Amino acid sequence: MPDNPDRRLNAYRPDLAEEALRDVVDATRYVGGTPARIAIAITPLRARPDESCGIDTELLYGEPLRVLDRADGWAWIKSELDGYVGYLPEAAIAAGDDAADHMVVAPRSFVYRDADLKTPVRFALSMGSRLRVAGEAETRGTRYLALSGGGFVVAAHCRPLDAAPEADYVAVAARLVETPYLWGGRSGFGIDCSGLVQLSMMLAGQQVPRDSDMQAAELGDPIGRDALRRGDLVFWKGHVAIMEDAHTILHANGHTMSVAREGLEQAIERIGWLYQQPTGYRRP
Known part of the structure; x- marks a missing residue:
């Protein structure tokens, strides 16, 4: 060290x-x-x-x-x-740890006072929030999870922590398109570039470092630019993007102030004045 x-x-x-x-x-x-x-x-x-x-x-x-x-x-x-x-x-x-047993997988959800979507909302939850479930209830065909601390959340917005993770982290990241950009953010209410990578990979069962410099040093293996495919990562100094396909990236960025899709070549040209050329490409 x-x-x-x-x-x-x-x-x-x-x-x-x-x-x-x-x-x-x-x-x-x-x-x-x-x-x-x-x-x-x-x-x-x-x-x-x-x-x-x-x-x-x-x-x-x-x-x-x-x-x-x-x-x-x-x-x-x-x-x-x-x-x-x-x-x-x-x-x-x-x-106390009050060990959670469920996770929110929808980009955003609500905790209701009662098991009924017409009742007052106690607070909102982001994708990745961890819940301790005390029971279940159903109202007019909608199933709810009763939380140990009180309140109810729509069951379809959650999954058990011991369930199979998401198969494709890129698809998770795509669900966050148009989420506002927030420096330091890692939630469905506001997120930055490395937060998008970390949160979407977490739902796919992979714990990864938080910041883009850590991800560039530790996450996966380096590859050449000509080998890029879906799921690979493109790094600039201070920025990271996810390859949605061989030519398109998903990234939380300060240009659109949101999670957005952009052509890789257009992105390299557009942000070159700020980040210069990409510093590396990695395959998680």
């Missing part, structure tokens, strides 16, 4: 560090962290406990994490899914 471990994936400060870094970094004390989960629909994760600090990434409802420290209304945490470290509001988490 380098002298200065990546702060995105390694929790360390002069006063405190995660136990796994005991022999790597100097800190006053080391902790293993306590299990918790996200208790609201979406929460930003920041590099500092400061609302004015930009968003690094987001955590979704029900996702597991470890709390390393709490102070002044903030929790310093590490995600159990992708290892990302940062600060989020203490009010956004609930103690």
Whole structure:
């Protein structure tokens, strides 16, 4: 490990560090962290406990994490899914892992007060949210899942975590076309380029790194441009796109401010002034 471990994936400060870094970094004390989960629909994760600090990434409802420290209304945490470290509001988490057994697979869904789509909505959920189901109900032919924390969600918008994953992550990404672009976003309400890759691959049963530089270094194998096919990834410095076919990409981008389809050649020409030429091509 380098002298200065990546702060995105390694929790360390002069006063405190995660136990796994005991022999790597100097800190006053080391902790293993306590299990918790996200208790609201979406929460930003920041590099500092400061609302004015930009968003690094987001955590979704029900996702597991470890709390390393709490102070002044903030929790310093590490995600159990992708290892990302940062600060989020203490009010956004609930103690205990309360192991989820279902996942939302629709781009967006709602938690209703009762098992009836005509009743008030308690809150909205993104694709990738994790749920603990306590029972089922049916109203006028629509089946609902009763959540352990209260409320009901349409069963067709979810799948059990132990069910077979999506067969084609590109098809998942395509369901998010026109989702607004959001720097640091990784939800059906707003998403960035690497968030699109991570979220769609997660539904296909593959846990991948969060940021595009991590994906470019670790995800799959390098290939040549002439070998590109559906499912391959194209990387620029600071950007990533998914090949929908040999000539078309899907990507969350700041040009359309959305998840959009674009011809690969047109994209290379259009964004060359900002990202220059692609830095690599990889096959997950």
